[in-house]
Amino acid sequence: MPAVPESSWAVDTRRSKLLGRGVLLFILLVQAGLSLRLTGTAFQDEALYVAAGHYELANLLHGTKLPVDFAAYFSGHPKLYPVLAGAVDSYFGLTGVRVVSLLFMLGATALLYALTRRLFNLRAALGAAALFSVLQSTIVLGNFATYDAAAIFLLALSAWAVVRTDRMKAFAVLLAAPPAALAFGVKYASGLYLPTLVVLAVITAHRHRGIRALGRGVVLGTGIAALLGIGYYFSGPLGGISSTTTDRAKGTDTAATMLQHSAEWGGLVFLAALGGTIAYVLRGRMGEMPWIEGETPGRVRRAALGLVLTGTALLAPAYQIHLHTEISLYKHVGFGLFFAAPLAGLGMARLVGPHFRHPQLGILLYVATLVFGMVQAQRAYSFPDSTQMTAYLSTVVDRKGTYLAEEQEVPAYYLRDKTNWTQWQNTYFMDYRGKDGKQYTGPDAFRQAVRDGKFDAIVMHGDVSPVTYQAVKEGLKNNSHYRLAAVFPYTTSSGEHAYRIWVKR
Incomplete structure (x- = not known):
């Protein structure tokens, strides 16, 4: 009982x-x-x-x-x-x-x-x-x-x-x-x-x-x-x-x-x-x-x-x-x-x-x-606002290019009708054979790939991969392949930041 x-x-x-x-x-x-x-x-x-x-x-x-x-x-x-x-x-x-x-x-x-x-x-x-x-x-x-x-x-x-x-x-x-x-x-x-x-x-x-x-x-x-x-x-x-x-x-x-x-x-x-x-x-x-x-x-x-x-x-x-x-x-x-x-x-x-x-x-x-x-x-729940970034990228991407993006999953998701998943390169790791015939890995790979003009567009903000961001900036210095096309500021709980988009000339 x-x-x-x-x-x-x-x-x-x-x-x-x-x-x-x-x-x-x-x-x-x-x-x-x-x-x-x-x-x-x-x-x-x-x-x-x-x-x-x-x-x-x-x-x-x-x-x-x-x-x-x-x-x-x-x-x-x-x-x-x-x-x-x-x-x-x-x-x-x-x-x-x-x-x-x-x-x-x-x-x-x-x-x-x-x-x-x-x-x-x-x-x-x-x-x-x-x-x-x-x-x-x-x-x-x-x-x-x-x-x-x-x-x-x-x-x-x-x-x-x-x-x-x-x-x-x-x-x-x-x-x-x-x-x-x-x-x-x-x-x-x-x-x-x-x-x-x-x-x-x-x-x-x-x-x-x-x-x-x-x-x-x-x-x-x-x-x-x-x-x-x-x-x-x-x-x-x-x-x-x-x-x-x-x-x-x-x-x-x-x-x-x-x-x-x-x-x-x-x-x-x-x-x-x-x-x-x-x-x-x-x-x-x-x-x-x-x-x-x-x-x-x-x-x-x-x-x-x-x-x-x-x-x-x-x-x-x-x-x-x-x-x-x-x-x-x-x-x-x-x-x-x-x-x-x-x-x-x-x-x-x-x-x-x-x-x-x-x-x-x-x-x-x-x-x-x-x-x-x-x-x-x-x-x-404070995420980067990617609205402007993806809207601009939609005007420059197609199914032929190669793109480097910090948090590449976000543009790859929003722009999946215009690009394939494999066209997007993340900023965590990369192996690359440069035009000089040498094999590069890690930050050196990103630096050399940017110098060689491998990517048709680059999207970075530096909050997720600061080491890669620094290597990319070094690769962009005095680089005639790219121009800074757009900057889109956003604010999160950690402060003010901005997406920077470089496109190939």
Whole structure:
């Protein structure tokens, strides 16, 4: 028999369900508004994945040869999210693809509410959804055309299935395996959270099955592994798994910097989850009826649940500290905070106290998280405005030329009806045999190629590849091949900058 609830908040009456859904709807509307207020032209990653989706679609539908092997360096399978993005972009443009990301993030918040309500109660569920909905990563990914939002939604769907089937037979947990495996395919970094799902399957069933709950974890783990094996067998080589995830090149960012930024982006929610974990371990239920005393059983299980969910928030920062790189950390912290959010919601409920004794404390936590999330999201969503740049380039490019561009994915995406992907040279690496017969590599290759007049147009701003930009400027000095044709200023959160376009005389 289930335990007798201590308050109406813990009873799934029709009134409480309607109340919860009404508040959830308001939370989702706020989340949507915060994401949609962010505007801008395509970011480099967005342009890359959407453009790749068009080429992958042509390959699937018409057998058209791919311009490059996207699977060799993508951090997710190129025939999953990019194909969806390319298809949506064909009809609704970049805005439509971003709206799809918003739907994924809204779905993740709704699933978070559902699983938290089943784990704890309605009050904790509303707190979890409210806090997660205003995080920087949630706001940004809700209007960002990359596969992060889809991966979070699939992980959320898998976590909900794990919690929802906790009282069913062990094999029912296999319902969580397909979305978990698909999340890994969509974004390989999602694999970091698959062990959490397996352990969660054991902990949630332990109160009903005891030691037999271990079998549930084995079933889920085996199911996920089998699906991943089948997918890998049919997908062919996926070099991007090692180059972007398992064997990624190490950077130079310090651990102190990444810890500081991780604390800024999710510290409040993590602290709320930590407080919720401690309170949950000490007492399983909040005593709203003073005449009901005593300790609820299962302290070890409660401690394990809190440790697993709250500890998952540390996985992304820890892994990127290991790699010494902060690339995409502002997005990745959101994956772990999704799992910590149920305990954060519980922490908010305990902070407010029985009978809403201290509502101002819960409001303070929510408003502080909201303000930080809004400001940080606006700063993170500050991309170069490429409108004027691409408009001008459209008048000088064709299908015969060769073009050098910083963040070449952006003009390659917007001008794909006039150019091919392989006509664009990025500014990261280049091998070049000069007209003098010598072989050049790195910055020297860019310098000599510009001196030889290899490119028909050059687009640079110096913010992404400063070393290459300096080499290009040296190659342009006293160079009769090129003229500076246009300068288009733009402003980001880091200051004022400008696109400079040189065209061949």
